[in-house]
Amino acid sequence: MHFRVQTDEINYGLGMVTRAIAARPAKQVYDGVLIETDENALLLTCTDGEISIKARVNAMVEEEGCALLPAKLFAEMMRKQPVGEVDIKVGDNMRAAIRSRGTNTSMACMPAEDYPEIRDVNGEYHVELPCNRFRDAISHVQFAVSNDESRKILTGILMEVHPEETLLVGLDGFRLALQRIEAENNLGAKAQLNTVVPGRTLSEVSKMLPDSDDMVEIIFNNSHIMYAFGTVKVYGTLLTGEFIDYQKILPATWATEVMVNRSVFSDAIDRCSLMAREGKNNLIYLHLQPSGIMEMTANAERGDVHEELEIGFEGNELSIAFNSRYLTDIIHNVSDENLKMCFNSNVSPCMILPVEGNAFTFLVLPVRIFAK
Numbered sequence: 341m342h343f344r345v346q347t348d349e350i351n352y353g354l355g356m357v358t359r360a361i362a363a364r365p366a367k368q369v370y371d372g373v374l375i376e377t378d379e380n381a382l383l384l385t386c387t388d389g390e391i392s393i394k395a396r397v398n399a400m401v402e403e404e405g406c407a408l409l410p411a412k413l414f415a416e417m418m419r420k421q422p423v424g425e426v427d428i429k430v431g432d433n434m435r436a437a438i439r440s441r442g443t444n445t446s447m448a449c450m451p452a453e454d455y456p457e458i459r460d461v462n463g464e465y466h467v468e469l470p471c472n473r474f475r476d477a478i479s480h481v482q483f484a485v486s487n488d489e490s491r492k493i494l495t496g497i498l499m500e501v502h503p504e505e506t507l508l509v510g511l512d513g514f515r516l517a518l519q520r521i522e523a524e525n526n527l528g529a530k531a532q533l534n535t536v537v538p539g540r541t542l543s544e545v546s547k548m549l550p551d552s553d554d555m556v557e558i559i560f561n562n563s564h565i566m567y568a569f570g571t572v573k574v575y576g577t578l579l580t581g582e583f584i585d586y587q588k589i590l591p592a593t594w595a596t597e598v599m600v601n602r603s604v605f606s607d608a609i610d611r612c613s614l615m616a617r618e619g620k621n622n623l624i625y626l627h628l629q630p631s632g633i634m635e636m637t638a639n640a641e642r643g644d645v646h647e648e649l650e651i652g653f654e655g656n657e658l659s660i661a662f663n664s665r666y667l668t669d670i671i672h673n674v675s676d677e678n679l680k681m682c683f684n685s686n687v688s689p690c691m692i693l694p695v696e697g698n699a700f701t702f703l704v705l706p707v708r709i710f711a712k
Contacts, residue, residue: 341377341405342429345397347421347440350382353395354415356572357386359544360393361411372450373411377404385458386411391541392458392575393548403429408452409436417445458575463561465533467501469523471549471556471569477508477519478546480673480700484510484517485539493581496536501525509586510539515666516586516703517673535560536583541576548572590703591691594682596655598628599695602679606671608647609664612638615645616664623707624664628683630657638664660686661709670702 357373365371366389374385382397407430417438418426426440430449438445478497486494491513498509503525510517527533545567549556556569560578567574612624618640627635628651636647660683670692671679676699682691686709692702 341375341407342403342427343377343382343399343401344425344427345382345399347418347423347426349397349399350384350426351415351418353382353384353397353571354411354418356395356548357384357393358411358415359548360386360388360391362388367454369408369450369454369456371411372408372452372455373414374406374408374452374455376406377401385455387456387458387575389456390538390577391544392456393544394458394573394575396571405430406452407436408450408455409447410450414447417447460573461559461561461564461566461575463559463564463566465501465535465560467506467523467525467533467558468555469506469521469558470553472551472553473521473523474556475546475549475551477521478542480519481508481510481517482539482543482546483669483673484512484515486512488512493536493579493583496538496579496583497542498583498586499535499537501527501533503527503531508542509583511584511586511589514663514705515670516589516701517670518586518701520699534583535565536579536581537565538576538579541565541574545574548574589689590701591682591684591689594655594684594691596628596653596658596683598634598654598681599652599678600634600649600681602671602674602676604649605679608636608649609668609671612636612645612647613664613668614638615640615643618642621707622664623661623709624667625659625661625709628653628658628660655683658683658686660690661707662690662704663707666704670704674700674702 370388376383380401382399384395386393422441424441429437434449436447436449481497500507506521508519556567559566563578565576565578616622616624616638625637630653632651632653634649634651638645676694678695680693680695689703689705
């Protein structure tokens with residue numbers, strides 16, 4: 341195999357595919373990047389057995405072939421090459437000769453025979469979404485994904501596809517995060533499609549998606565999913581099992597509703613959280629008053645914080661407490677200028693919604709308090 345490629349081109353491709361390399365690969369072959377020639381291009385592939393990533397890179401192919409090189413070492417070596425063209429030739433001795441302006445390097449190849457074949461996903465389900473909106477939606481639900489491997493299904497994100505919108509839902513038993521992406525979807529005779537994608541897979545996808553209106557193509561079947569955007573394809577396995585019926589968790593009515601400026605509320609939470617973390621229970625207390633004032637307090641042996649915020653208020657007076665981290669995670673993932681908080685009691689879930697529309701829904705469980 342012999343090819344010439346621009347360093348910026350191959351570095352971009354390697355930066356994408358090496359995201360699939362695990363810190364401690366389960367198999368030695370998973371430690372490599374597979375390089376294949378494809379007409380006037382290279383196909384780069386990395387996998388850890390669960391996530392696989394391919395990238396197509398423009399190149400001048402002198403001799404066709406394939407090689408498996410140590411992924412991290414090769415990627416680091418390419419980043420250190422002088423800007424411009426690099427010439428790479430793999431001989432029968434299973435060594436890659438890497439030449440660029442004023443530098444020559446030799447690198448041992450790995451046996452490529454055992455490298456798994458990564459095929460495109462052929463599925464009847466097909467969705468297209470704007471890259472930037474899909475990326476943002478993932479980032480706003482990721483924090484609510486569970487890390488509890490004993491409840492495997494909750495380590496994933498539910499992707500719920502409707503004819504006019506796609507919903508992403510993360511749920512860990514204490515918090516729920518839901519994001520809506522308005523986009524036309526051709527579902528044929530189906531009214532809705534549901535699939536659960538591992539949180540790690542979507543996390544990696546969100547880091548790679550460009551900030552543009554270009555579309556990401558999502559193709560999936562009952563067991564696998566593929567994301568295609570630009571010159572990159574990401575492949576993953578799906579989680580099996582029934583996701584929690586989140587609709588049953590969301591209250592249909594509420595007894596108390598407040599509206600608050602997100603920035604002011606977020607700053608107050610951050611100040612209270614500093615003190616709450618010094619306490620034994622990491623709690624922030626809210627007192628919602630018909631006078632249009634929200635009192636927010638946090639207490640610890642080293643001191644206490646007391647905040648007063650102006651709010652829009654409807655309903656019943658209420659005192660309620662939350663784990664400061666859970667509340668902080670949600671508020672930091674709201675981008676609207678104002679938000680609405682809905683309550684029924686001090687032991688029932690709080691819903692956080694946009695003042696207008698339904699672009700997002702967050703839910704957080706309070707902490708039962710017997711004495712302050």
